[in-house]
Amino acid sequence: MKTKVTEVGEFIRQQRERSAISLRKLADRAGISNPYLSQIERGLRKPSARILKAIAAGLSISAETLYERAGLLDGAAHPEVMEAIANDNTLTERQKQALAEIYKSFVEAPGEE
Amino acid sequence: MKTKVTEVGEFIRQQRERSAISLRKLADRAGISNPYLSQIERGLRKPSARILKAIAAGLSISAETLYERAGLLDGAAHPEVMEAIANDNTLTERQKQALAEIYKSFVEAPGEE
């Protein structure tokens, strides 16, 4: 199931407001100009991946999330978390279990914030 | 850290030659102009993510790979788990970060055992 439709800028604004941070402050953190961030949030400009990455860092979210939102990555064809963990040979069994436990606790306790 | 390595254009050229396909043909497949692809391969231009994605499709490789090479994504030593986490809609951003942190700490701290 894809969380599409939301424009990148719109999503960025949501995330920013959810963090109760001003536009200028986020622009500062991301190292970009505040007018430009403003235009991005309103969908007037299509930022480059470099800028998206900086914004993601400023928002403390993953760049992948923004890229996907921007249509720069298709979220399809990605393995599920549990499956990926199980298939990762660099993890010990104990680590796999620990990760799985944590993941499950997150999923089963929604609305967390 | 890490992920220094080869320039993205250099990598593209390697992949293209490994496929024994001409520059023009790849440009055609990717739907971009051949002079521009030429400049990208020689490192004269920094292509946008949109173009990188198209090239990746033309080369039948994942966009993530190119993004990573271009410095648009970091980490990715173990993309499966990280991507699965990033694309899991049931997790909040905070939870995603937490899981990613834990996973990374596991992977980057070997010698366990």
Place this chain on the structure above:
DNA sequence: ACAGAGTGCTAGCAATTGCTAGCACCCGTG
């Protein structure tokens, strides 16, 4: 030898990105 198709590259341009400077507005404090 010439024509033709294939290769990669240079030149020059329209459109877009991302910037600085500055406007209009809303607060709180003297």
Place this chain on the structure above:
DNA sequence: CACGGGTGCTAGCAATTGCTAGCACTCTGT
């Protein structure tokens, strides 16, 4: 009231992207 300091936004520009047109070179085949 006036003065900062905060918010988001508009205007205008330099730099960059990504394009079309065309050059120089190498192979084929006739």
